[in-house]
Amino acid sequence: MxxxxxxxxxxxxxxxxxxxxxxxxxxxxxxxxxxxxxxxxxxxxxxxxxxxxxxxxxxxxxxxxxxxxxxxxxxxxxxxxxxxxxxxxxxxxxxxxxxxxxxxxxxxxxxxxxxxxxxxxxxxxxxxxxxxxxxxxxxxxxxxxxxxxxxxxxxxxxxxxxxxSVIRNELMEGTAEKGREISSFSNKLPVLMVMGGSQGSAMINSAIHNNLEQLLKQFNIIHLCGKGNHVAELDIHENYRQFEYVTHELPHLLHMTDFVVSRAGSNSIFEFLALKKPMLLVPLSIQKSRGDQILNANLFKKQGFAKVVEEEELSAERFMKELSQLQSDKDQLIETMTQAEAPxxxxxxxxxxxxxxx
Structure with a gap:
């Protein structure tokens, strides 16, 4: 050539x-x-x-x-x-x-x-x-x-x-073992990964911070908070890890994850689907975008791959309610994702x- x-x-x-x-x-x-x-x-x-x-x-x-x-x-x-x-x-x-x-x-x-x-x-x-x-x-x-x-x-x-969807090779090459090395959690609680996109999400970050005490009783949390959003005083919690942004570590962290809370960018949600990760999607509102994430999220919800909560409805209480429902429906979501078309x-x-x- x-x-x-x-x-x-x-x-x-x-x-x-x-x-x-x-x-x-x-x-x-x-x-x-x-x-x-x-x-x-x-x-x-x-x-x-x-x-x-x-x-x-x-x-x-x-x-x-x-x-x-x-x-x-x-x-x-x-x-x-x-x-x-x-x-x-x-x-x-x-x-x-x-x-x-x-x-x-x-x-x-x-x-x-x-x-x-x-x-x-x-x-x-x-x-x-x-x-x-x-x-x-x-x-x-x-x-x-x-x-x-x-x-x-x-x-x-x-x-x-x-x-x-097109799935990058590195995603499938990640390992939960390497993810555990990166996060160094000392207990066996289920892992909740929180992602707000490459710039982070103030609204999702707030939902996590406002419920952190309760969440830490149920989960080990990996929080991708976005550049400039790291809150140093929260690093005292042994089962809470903050990262402003990750690249090569992400496949490993995803492999060890049990549940995901995320925006609804197409690339991310298809990666969660490929790895069969139950997801709660919080799409960018129409006030902040052209509405593409809302369409993405609602299609995934319609197909039984995800739970969705609109940004305008994301109170601290609603967040915990939706997360509880995500846990309850875990097996059904995984079963439905298993039947999805291969990327x-x-x-x-x-x-x-x-x-x-x-």
């Missing part, structure tokens, strides 16, 4: 980066040279440079595409325009055989530049309905891959395929991407 180049793009949140992280080694195994286009300040800059220091990272200007009024709405189009020019320059230099986009604001100028340069563009959409960035990018795509079958109603049918591997996804190269 002579090390033909594939450009990956996507960023803004960890969910827009994690699939790309899983694909990079698999694309390399297929003989491709991989380079990445991301923003200068987004989380993708840190994640890609840290995980793959040998992968060339190209930082471009990226404007945020807002659905609400902001004075930055007047300046950000110029940043998107600058990003387009920068992406065109990178494409001319790297001569990729394809561009794979996971979405996020930074991906829009890259996808547009790819179409302008007649480079095959492949988009991946994880949520039930496409985000604003992917909506803008769809007309420039040669093919769209989706996780949910329901998404096919929102994208062009003649160039779309539902693959189901595809990152290696299989990489092969699908390769079919669209020039």
């Amino acid at each position: 002579n090390n033909k180049t594939i450009l990956l793009t996507g960023g803004g949140t960890a969910g827009h980066v994690s699939l790309n992280q899983a694909l990079i080694p698999e694309l390399k195994n297929l003989g491709f040279h991989v380079e990445y286009i991301g923003s200068k300040e987004g989380i993708e800059n840190e994640l890609i440079r840290e995980s793959f220091p040998s992968v060339p990272y190209h930082a471009i200007s990226s404007g945020k595409l807002r659905r609400y009024f902001s004075t930055k709405n007047f300046s950000d189009p110029f940043r998107v325009g600058a990003g387009l020019v920068q992406a065109l320059t990178i494409i001319r230099k790297t001569k990729p055989v394809a561009i794979f986009s996971k979405g996020g604001f930074v991906s829009v100028p890259v996808v547009m530049a790819g179409r302008m340069m007649s480079i095959p563009v492949i988009i991946h959409e994880s949520d039930v309905t496409p985000g604003l960035a992917n909506k803008l990018a769809l007309p420039f795509a040669d093919h769209i891959f989706t996780v949910f079958k329901e998404t096919l109603a929102h994208v062009p049918n003649d160039k779309s395929t539902c693959t189901g 595809i591997t990152a290696a299989e996804m990489a092969k699908l991407v390769a079919t669209f190269t020039k």
